[in-house]
Amino acid sequence: MNNEKILIVEDERIIAIDLQRRLENFGYRVTGVAATGPQAIESVENEPPDIILMDIMLSGDMDGIDTAEIVKERFEIPVMFLTAYSDEKTLQRAKNVEPLGYILKPFKEKELYTSIDIALYKYSVDRQLKWQERWYSAMFSSIEDGIIATDTDGKVRFVNPVAVSILGRGSDELTGNPLGEVLEIYDSRAGRIDFTDLTNIPAEDLPFRFQDTILMNRSGDKIHVDGAFSMILGPRGENEGSVVALHDTSVVKHLSDRISYQASHDILTGLANREAFSMRLNSLVQNTLDVSITHALLYIDLDQFKVVNDTLGHRAGDEMLLQATSIIKSMVRTSDFCARLGGDEFGVILAHISISQAKLISERLLNRLVNHKMVWDDKVFTINSSIGLVKIDTESKDIQAILAAADDACFTAKEEGGNKIKLYDSTANIFQNRRNEMTWISKLNSAIEEDRLVLYYQPIVPLNGKYRTVKNEILLRIVSPEGDLIMPGAFIPAAERYNFMPTIDKAVVKKSLSAISSILREAPEEDMMFSINLSAGTLANEQFLGTIADLVTSSGVPSQYLCFEVTETAAISNMQVTNNFIKEMRNKGYSFSLDDFGSGFSSFNYLKTLPVDYLKIDGTFVSDMDENPIDRSMVEAINNLGHIIGTVTVAEFVRSKEILLLLKDIGVDYAQGYEIAAPSPLTQFSLAAPPLNASEP
Incomplete structure (x- = not known):
């Protein structure tokens, strides 16, 4: 006995007292005796x-029922009712309040005890069930999955708020309807899922799970869902209903599709990107088994993109790419595959086409691009392009080789003036030369790894008493595995074409700094300077420039001993980056020389914005100035211009005493060339004066 508390409501005082005595004898605690309804409530x-x-x-x-x-x-x-009334009307009223018991007077003591005990137990169980029901209801209402429960007839008996939201119908509309009528889910492979049939699945195969399915709700919305169907089984395995759990994956699906799209598409143009293009090309090549079937690849480069991008800004460049994209898409077939391969380069796969038909499409595309007028800030541009065309057939086994061939053909078209189509022909000399150039990259890598870079130097001497510092330009050679000395003209074009120059520059700078440190330890007070060349590829790469700056500043070589040479064309093509680097390094005390000045007349405009210390007059003017009065006039004009803007002038390619005398008469400050000294290995650096004292030729 748990000493349960009982309230007695009885208007007969004697019966109430007798009932209280009996209950207390059973071990119950009577909390009070009330004779009326209001007393009972109080x-x-x-x-x-x-x-x-x-x-x-x-x-x-x-009365008691009220x-x-x-x-x-x-x-x-x-x-519990204790009453003498058992008429039908009273019983019906009593049922409405759902009593736990109805005992007719007179009753036996044991009957009363048993009825109270059973009633309390039943109430305890019922209260526990209601608590569990509330707990499960709260749990099912708070979880993010939709829950639908049915009875043995397959009719909906419970839906949580998430399921209501997914199905687009109120719980009152869902409850009582067959599950198959309210739940319409489609699998892309199997069609609509029949939940009625699922009730016949063996228990060991449950739960039945479905993924990547589409739910059609009442509003006609298509909702991506994953879910599971389970049976509710009784103690003997009998069917007591079913439960369906639904997880709305629409947001995840949307994000996944978006990520997948972004991973395979160019954000600006909406075209496929290089990775997706390579996958499509690889699939095409792998499936090209019939000798009668050919395809073609177009590699398109916009000739004027860099001019527009650099002069008018990135927005103008982006607009040119978008307009070119629109034209390319309009000129190819719906079965063809277009992609932006990077920068201003596009690729088009023309499937199941002859090379003659592909060339015809290429010509139409080229003409459509060049005839299109792009207007930006009252300026009009044509979209000139260079197109490389490659045939794809059963002999085409490697997509990298196909892409390389297309790139070669496109580059050749651009080298020949642009705005033309070049069909790749592996037997043509021009393409064989390109293939040979490509082999240089692996050779250069090996030369760097095996320390076969050799540094030479060539003195740059003063021509008058105003300057005393002897400058020395550091030059690069490579020793072949067989021991032969390879001049830069053999490998620099390939390194520039395949953007390998930054790697070479880094290796040369490291090796130069080490050699200069050794020289300074032998002659720390000597008045000398060393010039190190930086390529256009390095000047275009801020990361590499940062690496060069770190190498130089951490080397311990004092800044007054170092000068960096940049070519005129490299400086102009990367003006902003070059300017920033020059200013940063000059603030640290390093000098800069502008090489090959005069190779383009635009130089005179750009020179004003380049903060260089030395101006090297292009050697093509110097080498013949003793025989060509126009060249002499150019040297004189450049020298005067350099002095006006405050730079020290240097003449290179000095090949004779006559040229040396002319340079001195003109007032050029420094001279460099074979008449003064030929390049020598830096390991044999000499502090002695060059063979010819240039100040007294």
């Missing part, structure tokens, strides 16, 4: 009992 408020024994006939206007109804609504305390 007693419940003061000390709620575990159960109420209620007579139906009570004094006053409220009182029990109020108690049920306000306090949810169980009631």
